Amino acid sequence: MDPWQTHTSNTSRGAQAPREGLRPWLKLAAGVAAVLLFIFGIGTLASHLPGAKHMAEVIEERDLRATAIFYTDFKESSEGSEYIRDCLQYPPGRMPRTE
Amino acid sequence: MADDSARGETSYVVIESGKTSLRDLYTKEDWMAIWMGFLILIVGLFIFVPRPPANMDADFTKYKGVMSEEAAKAPFKTIAWHKASAARKKISAGNEDYAKSLKSFLAAPSDWSSNPLDALYFSQEAADAKNAAAKEAFDKAKAAEEAALAKAEASEAAAAAAAFKDEALNKAAEDDIKAWTAATDKASKAKSKAGAKPFNRFPFLIGLAVALALFFGAGKAIMGESFGAFLPGFFFVFVLAVLAYMAETQALMKHWGFGFPLWAIVFGMLISNTIGTPKWVVPAVQTEYYIKTGLVLLGAEILFSKMLAIGKPGIFVAWICTPITLILTYWFGQRILKMPSKTLNITISADMSVCGVSAAIATAAACRAKKEELTLAIGLSMIFTAVCMVGQPAFAKLVGMPEILAGAWMGSTIDSTGAVAAAGAFYGQKALYVAATIKMIQNVLIGVTAFCVAIYWCTKVDCVPGKKVSGWEIWYRFPKFVLGFIAASIVFSLMFNTLGDDYSTAVLDQGVIRSFSRLLREWFFALAFTSIGLETNFQEFKPHFKGGKPATLYIFGQTFQLSLTLLVGYIMFYIVFPEITASL
Secondary structure, eight states, X not given: OOTTOBOOOTTOXXXXXXXXXXXXXXXXXXXXXXXXXXXXXXXXXXXXXXXXXXXXXXXXXXXXXXXXXXXXXXXXXXXXXXXXXXXXXXXXXXXOOOO | OOOHHHHTTSOBSSOOOSOOOTTHHHHSHHHHHHHHHHHHHHHHHHHHTTOOOTTHHHHHHHHHHHHHHHHHHOSSOOHHHHHXXXXXXXXXXXXXXXXXXXXXXXXXXXXXXXXXXXGTEEOHHHHHHHHHHHHHHHHHHHHHHXXXXXXXXXXXXXXXXXXXXXXXXXXXXXXXXXXXXXXXXXHHHHHHHTTOOOEEOHHHHHHHHHHHHHHHHHHHHHTTSOHHHHHHHHHHHHHHHHHHHHHHHBHHHHHHTXXXXXXXXXXXXXXXXXXXXXXXXXXXXXXXXXXXXXXXXXXXXXXXXXXXXXXXXXXXXXXXXXXXXXXXXXHIIIIISOOSOHHHHHHHHHIIIIITHHHHXXXXXXXXXXXXXHHHHHHHHHHHHHHHHHHHHHHHHHXXXXXXXXXXXXXXXXXXXXXXHHHXXXXXXXXXXXXXXXXXXXXXXXXXXXXXXXXHIIIIITSOTTOOOOHHHHHHHSOTHHHHHHHHHHHHHHHHHHHOHHHIIIIIIIIIIIIIIHHHHHHHHHHHHHHHHHHOOGGGGHHHHGGGHHHHHHHHHHHHHHHHHHHHHHIIIIIIOHHHHHHO
């Protein structure tokens, strides 16, 4: 079986482009090059935007995961909520609450 | 109802057929996703519940006692109060050795900057070099922490000598203690940077790939599909998912919040739109299967008790502003912009108003949006998140916004959960804590959103106008995995309340969820997004860009949310509940 024999069913339309010859592979190489250019080229240039450098320093210094998609994906959500819980349950200068 | 003939030609995130039988319980993906998700959660409970941290109850009692005494003693949070609070936070099943081993096995690739191999393999020499480079910063941070502590102790002693009745001394002590907590935080981060350890992720990733291939392959076999055909393709999808994680962990992309969902789609599309998705890979390109199983796991992370984390103002900011924005944005898309696709409209509205990618996934699955619609919503979200993450704290600083208000505003309006933390940290420690907590409360909304959207679509959108829909019809159309998603949320929320806050936080939240099920959930989403990319054609995006409607919808909704949240946040935190703000 040709390992690069491609799928052409109607439910996966992404696989319908021409797949023979060198051209598809050149397109793939160009796509990979564009991704690398974006990551290392534009990413580097964008870091010179106002505020971006400081933001990057904050993220690095605190080791934040700025890409997290849910609160359980980074520890600051639990640190923050537990700190706030302590602040609300044991507020200074008042009689402690009974739990 | 939506055109079924069209469904055969279009890639939907979730597809439902109009029949039901008992066989569905083991032949349909919706049900299989529920059983597989539940299996993982049960395994997690069996691992963590019998193994809580040693002396957990005694330690909780001790630290709570200290905080209680200190709170009654002084009008500010003393050094002992902060130390007890920090020690209480460290009581976690996730810090146990068995949990660390589990996390190592399930971990994604690590951070890197110029050499991608650093994400997978880090030698002893490289670790030593990194630690040596970070040592100077750590020593400096440690010295600063010690100096800040000495100053705070002296100030607190002076305030105590005046029986905490001298306001100037109290204020000086409070300020010095605040400076010490900030220095402690910096020293702690510097310590972790100076303590890098060598690692080799290759064996773990190979083991994980085999385990996940067997897990999902077994599910496929039970559903009557070919285990042998699924297996080889799965490894291809898994490798692309690993590459997507590696793109996320690259230093520059991490700073901009471009996470694995975006890269998984990009890499998948690069393959499918150039050389084409190989035929032998197709049986493992199972977007729905992975996404539904991941969503059932996500359900367990939606704990309703978290809603109360910051008291009533948090509920108002997160649970009043968000639904208003969601409904108004959807209405704007339908009535004003006249967006042709309702599913794209609701997916962008939920993504923008609730919590970015995770809300988009849940909503798209609940309303059976097309895959390219989910992709478009995620792409928009990531671009605007990058802008808001830098722009909002800068604006807040410019206008001199108070820290708590800035945290609440950013927490409720920046889409991506992680970007909220970054923007909060940019502004200050309290802003970070408030922003992350508000976002956590908002995250809980995705369960309600997905459920309501699924019901609305079954009963209203997918109907012939004027025709009454029977209960059975609604049942046929209802995406069943949403039941598993909601059930997991209810069961874990009930367990959380029944077992008590301390035990639940240490064992369920930090153990079962954060050290086990959420790591698997992320892998499942990475596999799902890779599959989306492998199934999507660039041409499918064209009709959606017509007239720039998605971007207009997003900008309208985001502008409204920014204004409404700022207003409600100010009213709630500074006019209605100022005592809560003062306690933070």
